[in-house]
Amino acid sequence: MMRWLRVGLPLAILLVLSIFLARGLQLDPRHLPSAQLGKPAPSFTLQTLAVGTPLSTDSLRGQVWIMNVFASWCSACIIEHPRLLKLAMAKKITMIGLAYKDNPEDTQRWLEEHGNPYQQVALDLDGRTGINYGVYGVPETYVIDAKGVIRYRHVGPVDDDFYEVHIAPLLPGTSTPLAKP
Numbered sequence: 001m002m003r004w005l006r007v008g009l010p011l012a013i014l015l016v017l018s019i020f021l022a023r024g025l026q027l028d029p030r031h032l033p034s035a036q037l038g039k040p041a042p043s044f045t046l047q048t049l050a051v052g053t054p055l056s057t058d059s060l061r062g063q064v065w066i067m068n069v070f071a072s073w074c075s076a077c078i079i080e081h082p083r084l085l086k087l088a089m090a091k092k093i094t095m096i097g098l099a100y101k102d103n104p105e106d107t108q109r110w111l112e113e114h115g116n117p118y119q120q121v122a123l124d125l126d127g128r129t130g131i132n133y134g135v136y137g138v139p140e141t142y143v144i145d146a147k148g149v150i151r152y153r154h155v156g157p158v159d160d161d162f163y164e165v166h167i168a169p170l171l172p173g174t175s176t177p178l179a180k181p
Contacts, residue, residue, distance in 0.1 A: 037153060041067075041144045042132035046122040049108060055096070055122045057148065064170045065094040067142045068118070068158075069130055071102040072110035074138040080157030081114050087163055088117035092171070097121040100130045100138050145170050 036042070045056040068084060070077040088095055097118035099107040104123055111121070124130050133142060136155060143152040143166050152166045 036134050036150045039150060040148050041142070041150050042129070044122070044129045044132070046124060046129060048123065049099070049104060049111075049121040053120075055120050060094065060096070060144070061148050062146055063094055064146055064167065065096060065144050066167065067096045067098055067133075067144065069098045069100050069124075069133075069135050069138050069140040069142075071100050071138050072106040073102065076157050077139045078114065080139055081117070083158050083160065083162065084117040085115050090163075092163070093167055094119050098124050098129065100124050100135065101127045143167055143170065 141154040
């Protein structure tokens with residue numbers, strides 16, 4: 001009995017830990033569950049990069065829209081930026097930028113350098129709006145339906161199929177996908 005405890009118990013513990021590790025390796029690290037999915041998007045009224053023009057979630061009701069959380073200091077934001085510019089050129093959806101904990105001058109300079117895909121850029125200077133949405137980091141992108149409900153959350157840079165898979169199904173009469181680069 002004592003020998004089994006010395007050999008068997010550590011082996012049993014190793015087996016259990018191996019199962020948990022194997023399960024964890026199969027998970028997508030970019031898929032972070034969100035308590036907000038299927039719930040109304042947290043409301044906000046924020047100043048925008050266009051001084052004196054506040055933006056509120058109430059002004060976006062009745063349309064499907066994207067909120068892309070980004071910052072000038074975010075290296076991963078540069079990776080997804082060409083895809084956002086392409087989506088903006090197609091003019092199929094309203095895209096709002098949420099400058100997360102960023103200096104407005106730095107945000108403006110970054111957008112001038114890389115291009116501005118957003119109809120409006122809201123300034124989340126203290127990060128409270130991002131916290132209300134459950135932002136873990138930048139970039140993150142939220143798809144909000146016409147009723148103001150969060151339908152999808154993407155952590156990290158968006159991929160080439162983002163529009164076709166996560167946005168087009170929410171738009172009435174959308175059957176033309178964006179051309180791939």
